[in-house]
Amino acid sequence: MSPWDILGIEPTDEIASIKRAYAKKIKIHHPEDDPEGYQRLREAYDLVIKQQKKGERNRSVPIILEETVTVHNLETVPNDIYYPSPFLLDNWDNSFDEKEDPVDEFLTEVKNLYGDFPSRIDIERWEELLNSDILWNIELKTKISVRLLRFFQDHSYLPKNIWELIEASFNWNEEFQEHDISEEISDEFIAYYQLQIYKYNPSLSYFYLKNVENIDYDAFLYYREKMLASLMLDDFEDAEEWFQKAYTIFEDDPDLLRLYGGLCYRTGRYEEAVQVFRKCLEINPDDLDARFSFANVLYYMKDTDESAVQCEKILSSHPRHIDILHLYGKNLFSKGELNKSREIFKRLEKKTPNDIEVITYLASIHAQMANEKKKKIKENKYPDLNELKKELYKPNFIQKILLFLSLNIRVKVIFLTILSIILWNKFYEMISIHPLLFIFGTFLFLLIRHFEFFSLITPSEWLMFGLLMLTILSLLKELKKAYRAVRY
Secondary structure, three states: OOHHHHHOOOOOOOHHHHHHHHHHHHOOOOOOOOHHHHHHHHHHHHHHHHHHHHOOOOOOOOOOOOOOOOOOOHHHOOOOOOOOOOOOHHHOOOHHHHOOOHHHHHHHHHHHHHHOHHHHOOHHHHHHHHOOHHHHOHHHHHHHHHHHHHHHHHOOOOOHHHHHHHHHHHOHHHHHHOOOOOOOOOHHHHHHHHHHHOOOOOOOOOHHHOOOOOOOHHHHHHHHHHHHHHHHOOOHHHHHHHHHHHHHHOOOOHHHHHHHHHHHHHOOOHHHHHHHHHHHHHHOOOOHHHHHHHHHHHHHOOOHHHHHHHHHHHHOOOOOOHHHHHHHHHHHHHOOOHHHHHHHHHHHHHHOOOOHHHHHHHHHHHHHHHHHHHHOOOOOOOOOHHHHHHHHOOOOHHHHHHHHHHHOOOHHHHHHHHHHHHHHHHHHHHOOOOHHHHHHHHHHHHHOOOHHHHHHOOHHHHHHHHHHHHHHHHHHHHHHHHHHHOOO
């Protein structure tokens, strides 16, 4: 059987195709479940890869990995014939055995890549490294995984996309959850790592450091991370201190400036916040968070014109952004552009029908429109007054009855009504007094704690009474729901 047969593919020069075939087969011949099958698969893979790299593959002479040769008459066999051993191990030139320690060499490459900052944030360099042949060896990959974790615990400043690539290669998060990782790994690093690979967690950018030279990158990144952590804990004094340290190293990082603008806003330094956000947006005009924060500060300072302009810039590329629509609607309302503001809040009402702020603003807008309509300031400027009344005022008594009869007399209500009448008649036949007097007497005797009365009533009468009360209460509950549905 040739190595290509074991891999399940036709002979090819493409190493990527060979690796894909190996990855597919290893799921079938797992080392723990089928060690012999895995051994054959691994040997076939190593042999083919070695030949591809040396350019010595010869398809015309198939390589035999495992073959039983039966010789019936040794005298007829030529002396110069060659019988291959089952796995040809004696002739292999294993690349891993040539090296003193391939794990150390791999870690050295990682350290060199991390030490050169432009390379550190280049995902293509990491993809090339993590596609090394050594990681196809399960035993070596396990050793690398443990040592790599220890390295990253002290060298953890990488972009989010590279953390995601590392997670795809080593599946550390799954091992963290199953507690299969060495105790040397700190809980703080585990929490930090899980935050980096969390799909919806925004990350700080490394892009603007790429072309900066002669700075202490790790110190800057450390101070920036500490500032973010302090802001999350509302420790503004520490956040200010960490910002000053980071800013001393590098002044033009938009993420750092955005964090500081937020700090200024939360500590009441609005003018300074405006200046910081302006500088941040000059460096990175596409920073959505910075522009939104900038618009918020301007709105708080009652600069609604500029705030609305910033909102419009965001909405041009993110027209469904709910928070921006909120802020834009409030700016339009403050500017007196009631029609536009009403349109924005009506859109928000469809998206978030239970939003109290949206309902409140719509009520205020309608009230102002109604007052201006009554004063006849401008003809046909606003919607018709009757249309506004439908949204603003409750229906009258007759309208409520019509709505109740037309929309809310449901099958359940009709059924409970009929059942109540039937049970009432049955109960009336079972007892000697009127049901209303019986109910009144029951509550009266309960009130005066005179329990001898209850011994005169049979269990069947009590059962009928309970069913009647339950049906009436259910009917009242349904009617209450119907009433609430037509109140407004």
